[in-house]
Amino acid sequence: MRQSKLLLPTMKEDPADAEVISHKLMLRAGVMRQLASGLYTWLPLGLRVLRKIETIIREEMNASGAQEVLMPVVQPAELWQDSGRWEKMGPEMLRLQDRHERDFCLGPTHEEVITDLFRREIQSYKELPVNYYQIQTKFRDERRPRFGVMRAREFTMKDGYSFHADQASFDATYQDMYNCYSRILTRMGLDYRAVEADTGNIGGANSHEFHVLAASGEDTIVYASAGPYAANLEKAESAPPQTRAEPSETMHEVDTPEQKTITAVCELLDMTADRTIKTLIVRGIDGPLAIILRGDHELNEIKAGKLPGVAQPFAFASDDEIIAATGTQPGSIGPVNSKIPYLVDREAAAISDFVCGANVDGKHLAGVNWVRDVDLEDAQIVDARNVMEGDPAPDGQGELKFLKGIEVGHIFQLGTVYSAAMDANVLDQDGQSLTPTMGCYGMGVTRLVAAVIEQNHDADGIAWPLPLAPFQLHVIALNYHKSDAVQAAADQLYSAAGERGLEVLLDDRDERPGVKFAEADLIGIPYRIVVGDRGLKNGVVEFKARGAAEATEVSLDAVLDQVLDQMLDQTTV
Ligand code: ATP
């Protein structure tokens, strides 16, 4: 490709509205452009990268036995009514009507459509297992589209769905998909982690997310310093706490007229928050419920949402609801003489001689102890908190550490939720109806482009990993329009490189060298050859890999061999 003909609008300065580096660089390097909030146009450079990612995904999915299909973006409401999700899906699903006023949606995901295909085409257990996937546009009207294509409204997903006669068959395919995702991300040169994940409302034991490690990641991933344990913070657990010490203080009331927070109470009493407990009031199925945590711990809303008696969707009680249920202002609530049922986090249940709200406005209690002062027998002891760095790993292997990750893939078990709701049954060996168990495997294709840049850039711009680079070789011709020698040599290199199978971009524009070099660094093609009059006099050109500190002089005749040699080294390491 000749750069003079390429739609490659670059920007010198960081665009004001881009927060993360990948978003800035994708705009500056002419990878994509925003059309409206969460909607992007892929420009030629970006599209080439996107296609390479799709190719890797396709090759690995096909190799693992999955079959590619392509389902419509527009989906009829009837299917979603069948599965029961037409009502359940919130405003993330964009709904529309056709000219006959029939309801449709833009597919945020494709479980309904694939299950409908399955129930029409597959009748017998003998045809199972099956695993279908597509690479398709999704639309989700995200509450907060941000970070460019990382959280867009329209985006490309690889989504796959498998159907099985039994659990063992599901488990085998799940493992195949786990391995397939690992191979895809490895081929892309990404530093990633697979972590145990929350299964959402679906349940099921198996669920893993694949995270690309990056400081800008929206997810916190937790891993053990000395063992294999790794999980999303939403799901992560620590080893259970030590047993509780015997009481050593007597319970006594303290005045806390202004102290409404744990920090303020700790300051007044000159103590640390791990010797206090906090009482959070949430909406329960039969009225407000208290969840009790150690003062320095944070509630995990995903875990809390699954606790017995907690209402769906998870929500905190309002101040008015709290006052109505407890007779006390938020700020002074505690478990001693509580008027409402409470669930106690196991870490909170493991401390003694602690401070808590007194259920009297402006008062706290100190020297409080479970059993002696507060009933623990009727309370449920639960795990409701976010783990913290330094907590012991659940399997006892080391301590927990945190990293930030970008979720690029999620594989999980759907069970029979869709197959049962949509009557997608097959006949088993006895001619009886069998409801297949399903798996679901998502990968964020457009999000991956951003994730790749988060891990592959420097102060000057993007540094594409070779397998994903829009072009492999950048030939930069200096003075192309004035020097016949440069033009002849650059054109000759360009066609020779093409003939040898290289994807090459020729900078044949009438621009100053400084501009060409800066833009070359910005768009980040892995190898660069600079052709100029000065070198050509001695039969040499300059060769440089994107990350290398210095360029080297190489004879014009040998330079392509050198590029190909280095590429070969890269792909064989
Ligand atoms: P998130 O928690 O980031 O919203 P999700 O749980 O909604 O993700 P899934 O429904 O599992 O995501 O979708 C599969 C994959 O699609 C995700 O792992 C992610 O890589 C990608 N994805 C999801 N939402 C978006 C989005 N708004 N923009 C770009 N990619 C997305």
Ligand code: MG
């Ligand atoms: Mg989401």
